[in-house]
Amino acid sequence: MTDLPTSAKAIVIGGGIVGCSTAYHLAKLGWRDTVLLERKKLTSGTTFHAAGLVGQLRSNANITQLLGYSVDLYNRIEAETGLGTGWKMNGGLRLACNAERWTEVKRQATTAHSFGLDMELLTPREAQELWPLMNADDVVGAAFMPTDGQANPSDITQALAKGARMAGATIFEDTKVIDVEIDKGRIRAVVTDRGRIECERVICCAGQWTRDFAARFGVNVPLVPMQHQYMVTEPFEGVPSDLPTLRDPDRLTYYKEEVGGLVMGGYEPNPIPWAVDGIPKGFHYTLLDSNFDHFEPMMELALGRVPALQTAGIKTLTNGPESFTPDGNFIIGEAPELRNFFVGAGFNAFGIAAGGGAGMALAEWVAKGEPPFDLWSADIRRFGRPHFDTDWVRTRTIEAYGKHYTMGWPHEEHASGRPCRKSPLYEILKSHGAVFGEKLGWERPNWFADTLGAQDDYSFGRQNWFDAVGREHAAAREAAVLIDQSSFAKFALKGPDALAALNWICANDVDRPVGALTYTQMLNDRGGIECDLTIGRVAEDEFYIVTGTGFATRDFNWISRTIPEGLNCQLFDITSASAVLSLMGPCARDILQGATRADVSNAGFPFGTLRTIGIAGCPVRALRVTYVGELGWELHLPVEYAATVYSALMQAGQGHGLANAGYRAIESLRLEKGYRAWGSDIGPDHTPHEAGLGWAVKLNKNIDFKGRAAAQAQQQDGVKKRLAGFTVDPQIVLLGRETIYRDGQRVGWLSSGGYGYTVEKSIGFGYVRNPDGVTAEFVTSGAYELDVASQRVPCQVHLAPLYDPKMQRIKV
CATH class of the missing domain: 2.40.30.110 (Aminomethyltransferase beta-barrel domains)
Structure with missing residues (x-):
């Protein structure tokens, strides 16, 4: 057995498809002293029992691009390495069997065209010609993606492993990682049962073992194993070798051809979690006992689509555990808790489709310090406090698994694990008819119904809340609304060098008097927008930072890691200390003046400033700012005062038309006013000049800041x-x-x-x-x-x- 090296530039833990792909791409980038460690044999975790369907389309352009890269890689890796992969670009077919699903499929086809993919809409007859085994009596229409395909998971992983070795990486099987040495927050070495390897970068691609392993080093990876079954038939007549993969979401099932037979699996609405008390020691190359009773409903649904299955011989019913996540997307990126500890895991049974692209993205992230493009929807930093609790993660993941093939309704909310994080006003707003949504565990009022107990009624048309939100919208434009935005992420940056740090990190100039508010972006070196937030100066050496609910982990991580070395300042997350009430509308000043003795006139309280005012015995940090395009204030106050201040404002609002409003009204109002939303309209792939936000960049001041060179070049070049x-x-x-x-x-x-x-x-x-x-x-x-x-x-x-x-x- 070859001795381990004493040092490496990067160590990949895990020899599944994502680990091997990462090692392959790191070596291709010139990191020839990359080492991959696998505790047993390559593919022996979950890769070996994957079904192997490769689809590309997702609702996010960059995730679709990443999956498209997988297809490009699989098209060439066999010729590069000489190893067969089982890769076939035989296309992918998706069925629609009711009007709503057909609308969804047509919208998916539009999305595909938006992202540059060829997706053809077919009649039932055209679909049946492509997939002659199916009964198409209930099919309304179908979509066909010619560049989708299928692969043999173990073979394609072995090809990637060979390609990694050919490029200079070293792979060690039967080598168990025992520990990661960390000194003062820096990775120093990986310790195995065969010796110690010095390194500074670790990439953990350990599949369902990743959560427990990473947790030992303070890294939170929200995934849990779930049982996933599929059936493999004996060969039978009428199965073409070039049969496209088939997804039949209305019957919760998928199919692919295999050696003249079919693989059929599905996503049942009542999935079974696995290893609730921990993965058994020594578990590898192991399948779970087949659960025919649990698979029987899937089989009945499949028989209605493929009658030939009634007489086909059953070779196996494979039951293998796969790692799934609370939102159905995979987890990638550098852990916010530990520098140079990267994660690629939680692939929700589409690890083969994502493996090539995920390995490429991880390798670029490791080698260049940032991903090749914005991967926010899969970024490990999208998670937060609720995701530290495995029971909560499992509860939400069970729901996400069960929704894998259900209708992807617009504005759909999860129902599980709720309520989790509640504003002090939760019960009060609920009594006023609030219908809540959830983000990062927070309950947030989406809209207010006329009757208690109302809920969203989903469709692709105007949904049941449309008129109610219209009333809230009108109140904001014509009178005033009060919105509970306590879930805002809130940070404090303190210290003698706080100003110097922020003026380096921020694109706008925050060197303004105490009491000033600054709207600013924070840029990467390419000029892309990493953060979009508001900063208030509350003292010479202290700043109050407010950002969106879902960006709490990400923005805190970006700010803390971008503070230049040697500067003396500290960042604190103070989100839970303050409730936030947003008072917005043309009558907002009259209402606020009726609740406080402070001068809130335009002269006494100009736009873009913050002051501490008193309301009902509460010291309120009032920020005069708006995201709805009307006169207004965000009122930040200690949580214990929330109910009292809410009541005082509602009383002051009597006679002024003050109404409760929710987040769907905010969205409608901000669209009319043209305010950008990070994560959709702006992000790391978009610059201020592209987004029409060049006015918020301090290029006319002799102040250096991160991203300045790129912003300046774009200002000059267009x-x-x-x-x-x-x-x-x-x-x-x-x-x-x-x-x-x-x-x-x-x-x-x-x-x-x-x-x-x-x-x-x-x-x-x-x-x-x-x-x-x-x-x-x-x-x-x-x-x-x-x-x-x-x-x-x-x-x-x-x-x-x-x-x-x-x-x-x-x-x-």
Whole structure:
């Protein structure tokens, strides 16, 4: 047995497809002293029993791009290594068997076209011609992706392992990692049962073992193992070797051809978690006992689609544990708790489809300090406090597994593990008819119903909350609303070098007087927007930072790790200390003045400032700022005062039309005003100049900051994409990802969509792209259409806000 090296540049833990892909790509990047350690044999964890379907389309453009990279890699890896992979680009077929599913499939086809993928819509007869084994009596339509395919998981992993060795990486099987040595927060070595290897970077791709292993070093990886079964038949007549993969979501099942027979599996609504008390010691190359009773409902659904299964011989019913996550997406990236500890795990039974691209992205992240593109929807930093509790993670993951093939409704909320984190006003708002959504465990009012106990009624059309949100929207525009935004993430940065740190990290100038608010982005070296937040200066050496609920972990991690070395300041997460009430609308000043003796006139309390005022015995940190386009304040106050202050404001609002409002009204209001949302309209792949936020970048000041060079170059050279607004007929529902056509040419897709009740139009935002450059004149000179569920509809383009409260007129 070959001796272990004494040192390595990077160590990959885990010899499944993701680990081998990561080692392969690191070696291709020139990291030839990469070492992969596998405690048993390659693929012996979960890879060897994967079904091997490779689909590409997801609702996120970059995740789709990552899966598309997998296909490109699988197309060439056999020729590169000489090892067979079982890869076949035989296409993928998806069925729709009712009107709502057909709408979903047509919207998926639009998304595919937005992202540059070829997805064809088929009639039932055309679908049956591609898949002659199926009964198509109930099929309404289908979609076909010609570049999807299937692979043999073990073979393709072995090919990646060989490619890694050919590029210089070293792979050691039967080598168990016992420990990771950490000194003062820095990784120093990996200790195995065969010796110690010095290194500074660890990439943990240990599948379902990742959560427990990473937790030993303070890293939280929210995944749990679930049982997943599929059946393999004996060969039978009528199964073509080039049969496409088939997904039949209305029957919860999937199929692929295998050696003249079929593989059939599915996602049951009542999944069974595995290893609740821990994975058994020594578990490898092991399957679970087949559970025929639990699989029987899947079989009955499949027989209705593929009658030939009634007489086909059953070779095996494979039951293998797979790692699943609370939101159904995989987990990738550098752990926020430990520098240079990277994770690639939780692939929700699509690890073969994602393996090639995930390994590429992880390798780039390790080698270059950032991913090749924005991977926020899979980023490990999307999780937060509830995800430290394995029972909560399991509860939510069971629901996510059961929804794998259910309808992907717009605005759908999870129901499990709730309520978890509650504002002090939760019960009060519930008594007023609040219908709550959830983000990072927080219960947040989405809308207010006329009757108690109301809930969302999902559809692809206007949903049951549409009129109620319209009333809240109108109250914000015409009177005032009160919104519980206690879930905002809130940080304090303190210390003698706090200003110097923030002025390096922030694109805007935060060197302003105590009491000033600054809206700013934080950029990466490419000029992309890593954070979008508000900063208030509360003392010479202290700043109050407010960002979105879902970005609590990510933004805290970005700020803390971007503080230049040697500066004396400390960052604290103080989210749970304060409740937040947002008072917004043209009557907001009158209402606030009725609840406080402080001067809240425009002269006494200008826009973009913060002050501490008194309301009902409570010291309130009031921020005059708005995300809805109206006069307003965010009122940040100690949680124990929340109910008292809420009551005082509601009393002061009597006679002024003050109403409760929720997050869906915020979304409608911000769309009309043209405010950007991080995670959809802006992110690491978008710059301030592309997003129309160049005014918030301090290029006219002699202050260096992270991303300045890229922002300056773009200011001089221009941009190749630019965010614009689009409006269409109010009967058309915009959700985001609709394709943008300019003069008949595809130029982008909508990053967000919704409805503007004041302008009475459906509104979307999206980037207009042109490799030769995009100017304001280029944007406004074109004739535009949107593809909505595979139908072209005319639209109007806008670069200015649709609503301006100062002018009291609509710009549509």
